[in-house]
Amino acid sequence: MSRAEPVFAAARVEKAFGTLRAVDGLSMAVEGGEIYGLVGPSGSGKTTLLRMLCGLTAPSGGEARLLGSAMPRERRKVEERFGYMPQERAVYRDLSVAENLLFFGQVYGMSRRRIAARTAELLAMMKLEDRRGQRADRLSGGEKQRLSLACTLVHEADALLLDEPTIGLDPALRAEFWDYFRDLSSRGRTLLVSTHYLHEADRCRRVGLMQRGRLVAEGTPAALRTLAGEHAGHPVGDMEDVFLVLTRSEGDAR
Ligand SMILES: Nc1ncnc2c1ncn2[C@@H]1O[C@H](COP(=O)(O)OP(=O)(O)OP(=O)(O)O)[C@@H](O)[C@H]1O
Ligand SMILES: [Mg+2]
Numbered sequence: 001m002s003r004a005e006p007v008f009a010a011a012r013v014e015k016a017f018g019t020l021r022a023v024d025g026l027s028m029a030v031e032g033g034e035i036y037g038l039v040g041p042s043g044s045g046k047t048t049l050l051r052m053l054c055g056l057t058a059p060s061g062g063e064a065r066l067l068g069s070a071m072p073r074e075r076r077k078v079e080e081r082f083g084y085m086p087q088e089r090a091v092y093r094d095l096s097v098a099e100n101l102l103f104f105g106q107v108y109g110m111s112r113r114r115i116a117a118r119t120a121e122l123l124a125m126m127k128l129e130d131r132r133g134q135r136a137d138r139l140s141g142g143e144k145q146r147l148s149l150a151c152t153l154v155h156e157a158d159a160l161l162l163d164e165p166t167i168g169l170d171p172a173l174r175a176e177f178w179d180y181f182r183d184l185s186s187r188g189r190t191l192l193v194s195t196h197y198l199h200e201a202d203r204c205r206r207v208g209l210m211q212r213g214r215l216v217a218e219g220t221p222a223a224l225r226t227l228a229g230e231h232a233g234h235p236v237g238d239m240e241d242v243f244l245v246l247t248r249s250e251g252d253a254r
Helices: 046-053 075-081 097-107 112-125 141-153 171-186 221-232 239-252
Strands: 008-017 020-030 035-039 061-066 069-071 082-085 159-163 190-194 206-211 214-219
Touching: 008 046, 020 046, 020 061, 020 206, 020 214, 035 046, 035 171, 046 061, 046 159, 046 190, 069 075, 075 082, 082 141, 097 112, 097 141, 112 141, 141 159, 141 171, 171 190, 206 221, 206 239, 214 221, 214 239, 221 239
Parallel strands: 035 190, 035 206, 082 159, 159 190
Antiparallel strands: 008 020, 008 061, 061 069, 206 214
8 A cells, every 4th residue: 555645745845045045955744644843943944944835935946745736836736725824924904803714714715604613613712702803903912823823724724834823922822722733633634833932842743953954853852852862962851952952963063
């Protein structure tokens, strides 16, 4: 029996901006139902990789595939099967909370009835029920973020690319977001999530550490701890320390 295609796959993918290689020959694959965490210093190429994987920007070399389709060439085939939450939150400021969800639902070709049902569910989940009629530009930062996530989830996509979805949220809300991500993954959804909160990496099945456009380490949180311990010469338990040890040792290697 042939193995199912990965949900997200990069094969020696590259993205050059002038002389800068924002993503530099990176290969990875994320299987169905996984939560894969993407970490790495600012500017290491996380957003650029996510954008290539969902066809928002074309690779300069190599191949990016989503649900078996080559991006961006075959993007249309999978347009309704993925959701992307960009780092710069994309909600319409002059629409209300409910109108934003209606707009995104319509973009994905959902019926009004289904949008109404999803809106009720998502507003409850994101604790935005009492903000339903509020214009998006009057929401607090965290409320805007919850709305942005709700818009990404409205069409119940199989594959989710979330670029720093929890940045700026209070700890209780971050924990709730992660409980929700785990719930999505237990229902077969696949999540690729970038984050700078390294303890969130512990909630992922696998973590990829990017540096200067490359994947310099990848594995389960436990495997990355072991690797960092080998580099450091002593046990490393805290994910922040794992990150520091592994990015430093990669820097030394250059
Ligand atoms: N459109 C662009 N034009 C030129 N350079 C770009 C463009 N987009 C990104 N870059 C550069 O590519 C590199 C990678 O950027 P990217 O946004 O992918 O990093 P990141 O890992 O997501 O960073 P952060 O954690 O700060 O969000 C950076 O040096 C950035 O300045
Ligand atoms: Mg980014």
